[in-house]
Amino acid sequence: MSKINLTQIMMQKFALELNSLLAMENAGIERLQSRVQEVSLTDAKQRIQHHIAESLVHQERLQQLVSSIGGTPTQDKIGLPLPSYPKPMLDMMNMLMTKEEWELKNAEFDMIVENAEVTCYLMVIQKAQMAGGEFLNTIEPLSLNMKDEQSMVDWIRTNSPAMLAQLWPKIQSAMDASSSPSLSSPSQSPESSPSPTLSQ
Numbered sequence: 463m464s465k466i467n468l469t470q471i472m473m474q475k476f477a478l479e480l481n482s483l484l485a486m487e488n489a490g491i492e493r494l495q496s497r498v499q500e501v502s503l504t505d506a507k508q509r510i511q512h513h514i515a516e517s518l519v520h521q522e523r524l525q526q527l528v529s530s531i532g533g534t535p536t537q538d539k540i541g542l543p544l545p546s547y548p549k550p551m552l553d554m555m556n557m558l559m560t561k562e563e564w565e566l567k568n569a570e571f572d573m574i575v576e577n578a579e580v581t582c583y584l585m586v587i588q589k590a591q592m593a594g595g596e597f598l599n600t601i602e603p604l605s606l607n608m609k610d611e612q613s614m615v616d617w618i619r620t621n622s623p624a625m626l627a628q629l630w631p632k633i634q635s636a637m638d639a640s641s642s643p644s645l646s647s648p649s650q651s652p653e654s655s656p657s658p659t660l661s662q
């Protein structure tokens with residue numbers, strides 16, 4: 463096979479890699495746009511809003527990179543790596559979990575997705591480094607995107623205790639309300655137990 467053919471194949475493969483990152487951003491933006499509607503915590507809402515703006519820039523960078531190596535930027539969306547629960551488990555979750563617990567669960571899903579994005583960028587950057595030549599030009603824009611993804615992961619990690627602290631009183635009071643009247647003792651110390659299990 464001639465050198466020109468090999469380069470063409472490499473370009474095609476790399477355009478495919480970049481388009482899969484783009485499809486991930488396309489799907490991620492759609493998810494964040496629906497997440498921002500449902501989040502009740504002000505800080506989280508603002509951070510998601512900020513990440514939507516960042517992701518739109520990521521999308522543009524990737525579109526330019528795909529075009530620059532002769533590919534066509536995709537408008538498709540990948541299926542995001544979100545947990546898929548067995549039906550009986552999901553039914554139980556829907557029955558037992560409050561709105562606030564779902565809010566925490568969704569923050570957990572946010573972190574899973576953002577971590578996956580970091581992973582995907584990292585792997586493509588490593589391939590670009592290995593391929594060398596003109597592929598090296600993609601490293602800077604890809605690294606900028608990856609940096610934003612990592613900041614989003616770090617933000618969720620750092621702020622998850624505060625999210626939990628803000629949502630916990632509502633989760634606790636929903637449990638108190640659903641417990642039997644004999645358990646609603648007014649002398650219950652708030653710091654007695656951080657565990658969600660009610661004392662019997």
Ligand SMILES: [Fe+2]
Nearest residue numbers: 490576579611
């Ligand atoms: Fe992201």
